[in-house]
Amino acid sequence: MHAITHPLPARQLKGDLAVWILILSELLVFGLFFLGYAVAARRHPALFEAGQATLDTGAATLNTLALLAASAVVVMAIERLERQRTREAGRLLALAALLGSLFLVNKALELHHHLALGITLSTSLFHMFYLGLVSFHFMHVLAGVIVLSWVARRCLRDTPPELNTVWSAGAYWHMVDLVWVVLFPLVYLL
Amino acid sequence: MNPLLALGLLAALTLLNVALNHSGVQGAWLIPITLALVWAKGLVIVEHFMQLRVAPPLWRGLVHGWLLLVCTGIAVVAP
Amino acid sequence: MKYQSQKVARLYFMAAIGLFTGQILFGLILGLQYVIGDFLFPAVPFNVARMVHTNLLIVWLLFGFMGAAYYLVPEEAERELFSPKLAVALFWIFLVAGALTILGYLLVPYSGLARLTGNDLLPTMGREFLEQPTITKLGIVVVALGFLYNIGMTILSGRKTVINMVLLTGLVGLAVLFLFAFYNPDNLVKDKYYWWWVVHLWVEGVWELILGSILAFVLVKVTGVDREVIEKWLYVIIAMTLITGIIGTGHHYYWIGTPGYWQWLGSVFSALEPIPFFMMTVFAFNMINKRRLNHPNKAAVLWAEGTAVMAFLGAGVWGFMHTLAPVNYYTHGTQITAAHGHMAFYGAYAMIVLTIISYAWPILRGEKAANQRAQVLEMWSFWLMTVSMVFITLFLTGAGVLQTWLQRYTDDPLPFMVVQEKIAPFYWMREAAGVVFLIGLLVYLYAFVARGKPAEDATAA
Numbered sequence: 001m002h003a004i005t006h007p008l009p010a011r012q013l014k015g016d017l018a019v020w021i022l023i024l025s026e027l028l029v030f031g032l033f034f035l036g037y038a039v040a041a042r043r044h045p046a047l048f049e050a051g052q053a054t055l056d057t058g059a060a061t062l063n064t065l066a067l068l069a070a071s072a073v074v075v076m077a078i079e080r081l082e083r084q085r086t087r088e089a090g091r092l093l094a095l096a097a098l099l100g101s102l103f104l105v106n107k108a109l110e111l112h113h114h115l116a117l118g119i120t121l122s123t124s125l126f127h128m129f130y131l132g133l134v135s136f137h138f139m140h141v142l143a144g145v146i147v148l149s150w151v152a153r154r155c156l157r158d159t160p161p162e163l164n165t166v167w168s169a170g171a172y173w174h175m176v177d178l179v180w181v182v183l184f185p186l187v188y189l190l
Numbered sequence: 191m192n193p194l195l196a197l198g199l200l201a202a203l204t205l206l207n208v209a210l211n212h213s214g215v216q217g218a219w220l221i222p223i224t225l226a227l228v229w230a231k232g233l234v235i236v237e238h239f240m241q242l243r244v245a246p247p248l249w250r251g252l253v254h255g256w257l258l259l260v261c262t263g264i265a266v267v268a269p
Numbered sequence: 270m271k272y273q274s275q276k277v278a279r280l281y282f283m284a285a286i287g288l289f290t291g292q293i294l295f296g297l298i299l300g301l302q303y304v305i306g307d308f309l310f311p312a313v314p315f316n317v318a319r320m321v322h323t324n325l326l327i328v329w330l331l332f333g334f335m336g337a338a339y340y341l342v343p344e345e346a347e348r349e350l351f352s353p354k355l356a357v358a359l360f361w362i363f364l365v366a367g368a369l370t371i372l373g374y375l376l377v378p379y380s381g382l383a384r385l386t387g388n389d390l391l392p393t394m395g396r397e398f399l400e401q402p403t404i405t406k407l408g409i410v411v412v413a414l415g416f417l418y419n420i421g422m423t424i425l426s427g428r429k430t431v432i433n434m435v436l437l438t439g440l441v442g443l444a445v446l447f448l449f450a451f452y453n454p455d456n457l458v459k460d461k462y463y464w465w466w467v468v469h470l471w472v473e474g475v476w477e478l479i480l481g482s483i484l485a486f487v488l489v490k491v492t493g494v495d496r497e498v499i500e501k502w503l504y505v506i507i508a509m510t511l512i513t514g515i516i517g518t519g520h521h522y523y524w525i526g527t528p529g530y531w532q533w534l535g536s537v538f539s540a541l542e543p544i545p546f547f548m549m550t551v552f553a554f555n556m557i558n559k560r561r562l563n564h565p566n567k568a569a570v571l572w573a574e575g576t577a578v579m580a581f582l583g584a585g586v587w588g589f590m591h592t593l594a595p596v597n598y599y600t601h602g603t604q605i606t607a608a609h610g611h612m613a614f615y616g617a618y619a620m621i622v623l624t625i626i627s628y629a630w631p632i633l634r635g636e637k638a639a640n641q642r643a644q645v646l647e648m649w650s651f652w653l654m655t656v657s658m659v660f661i662t663l664f665l666t667g668a669g670v671l672q673t674w675l676q677r678y679t680d681d682p683l684p685f686m687v688v689q690e691k692i693a694p695f696y697w698m699r700e701a702a703g704v705v706f707l708i709g710l711l712v713y714l715y716a717f718v719a720r721g722k723p724a725e726d727a728t729a730a
Binding site for chain 2: 011013027028035072073170171174184185186
Binding site: 016017018019021022025026028029032033036040121122125128129132 | 501502504505508509512513528529530533534536537538540541544548551552555
């Protein structure tokens with residue numbers, strides 16, 4: 001009889017509604033930017049091809065892997081947290097923040113390289129898009145790393161935030177990852 | 191899906207995409223294939239990382255819609 | 270009312286409503302001058318009426334924001350205001366300076382006013398919305414600094430809530446960005462570039478933080494929903510406001526001599542500026558649906574709902590209509606801009622000030638809500654003003670679309686004045702809607718009379 005009283009697990013948005021609206025909005029911002037890039041690249045193929053040739057695909061590939069790994073580790077951390085294994089979750093979240101920082105360092109070096117060559121937003125339409133997109137995404141990774149570090153610290157001190165908050169943080173981080181998964185081939189490969 | 195398995199899949203798809211675009215092969219199919227791979231990666235992230243497979247259909251639809259729109263949009267617009 | 274010092278808010282609210290009335294009267298004069306060009310000429314020329322109309326708006330909103338801060342900061346910080354005396358002194362300084370400035374506009378020719386106030390020592394006059402004499406601008410800075418000191422000391426030594434911190438951030442931003450009003454480069458491009466740092470970053474940046482925090486405060490009070498829930502929304506809304514609003518400044522940088530990339534950046538980011546306003550609508554209605562109590566002040570709830578909807582329509586939808594560079598190429602500076610300006614300022618900023626006044630005024634008089642009759646009157650005034658503002662916006666939009674078509678888009682464009690003649694019917698209808706707005710305002714003012722004697726005085730006697 002007991003089994004009957006247990007309802008099926010209801011469909012649930014993991015995380016806060018407000019944060020999910022933020023995520024959707026951010027996706028919209030990036031989405032518009034991506035389509036803008038594609039339109040501009042179509043109108044100036046030679047310019048974009050030449051610009052793309054100056055980018056370091058190897059470093060960007062490494063960065064992609066770092067972000068993806070961080071995302072997977074966040075998922076593992078949340079699984080631990082759901083089973084009250086708080087410290088373990090904290091260590092995994094710290095690892096995720098570290099992987100995110102790796103991305104930041106690598107990207108900062110890449111941006112420094114370009115800026116040192118005297119490249120600015122005004123250099124060309126390609127550079128406007130490249131610098132605009134990459135630095136805008138950079139800010140998001142930075143925000144994500146700060147949030148992950150904060151959650152990790154709370155977990156390591158055995159005072160984790162509410163599960164809903166951690167879900168929200170995780171969802172935000174995955175959004176940053178999702179955006180990069182589109183950005184990377186668009187800017188570096190195509 | 192186990193997160194490590196998902197990571198392995200995502201990493202493999204990423205490397206495949208890089209290899210494909212740097213192998214020097216040319217063809218009208220290159221861009222659609224690249225974006226199809228991107229879409230597949232996005233699916234894994236949306237469903238298994240963001241946990242939208244257990245979310246209400248509206249939210250699931252919105253994020254999937256975004257992914258599909260962006261991927262097809264780029265594929266159509268790109269030369 | 271929990272803290273005696275909250276009472277200084279009353280002065281500020283009274284001044285705000287007084288100046289609001291003045292703004293509407295000049296709006297009606299101005300609207301008539303669109304169709305009867307020499308109406309009240311030479312006593313009140315068009316350019317002077319326009320300056321008075323817009324300057325009164327800014328000043329009354331500032332009074333409203335300050336009043337809101339003096340009301341809600343002590344309550345949030347859970348302590349008396351740092352210095353109520355300073356608040357009263359600054360009030361009179363600001364009011365006298367504001368009144369003298371408006372009289373200066375009306376009585377002295379503008380160039381004479383510039384000479385009289387020593388504009389050549391530090392030239393800052395002559396820019397739209399920032400027409401105030403340099404000395405008035407310095408006065409504004411002094412008032413703002415004193416105000417921030419007073420509010421800041423209260424917040425820092427009291428309970429720190431998200432609402433208070435967001436409000437303080439918005440107010441500090443407001444003061445800091447105003448400093449660009451003193452930067453007046455000779456290069457016309459740079460001049461405009463930094464001018465927008467005041468104008469745009471005010472209304473599409475820091476003012477939104479002020480709006481968000483006041484709305485959150487009222488919602489906490491009238492819905493009884495957990496503060497944590499409301500604060501989370503506030504965080505997300507301000508994050509989105511800043512993400513879209515700061516780079517969104519670019520939508521003012523199309524073809525004015527700034528780098529071409531602004532057409533892309535401005536279009537993309539400002540296209541998303543409706544999002545924080547949309548979130549505010551979802552937020553307000555979500556909280557009201559989840560309410561844990563039925564607050565007796567129904568009028569305040571109505572104003573809060575109205576703000577959330579009208580801000581989204583006016584600032585969000587009407588802003589989006591002409592924000593993309595290819596569209597703005599044709600619509601720039603037409604009546605579309607005026608349509609957007611009217612509904613955005615009313616829907617976002619006028620209405621939020623009226624919301625906090627509606628909520629706070631009865632409490633400042635020692636009662637929880639106004640009596641039934643006064644509330645019904647206030648709600649009538651809400652509908653009269655809001656609906657007539659919708660019509661003002663629609664008529665101006667009609668005028669703007671026709672103007673864009675005839676003067677800019679068609680194969681053989683007509684001259685400006687010829688087009689003005691053709692869109693005159695829209696101007697007449699706008700003026701009629703403006704009269705209804707004034708009637709709504711009169712009902713609003715009468716609702717204050719209908720409240721009767723304050724409960725507090727009654728108990729004191």
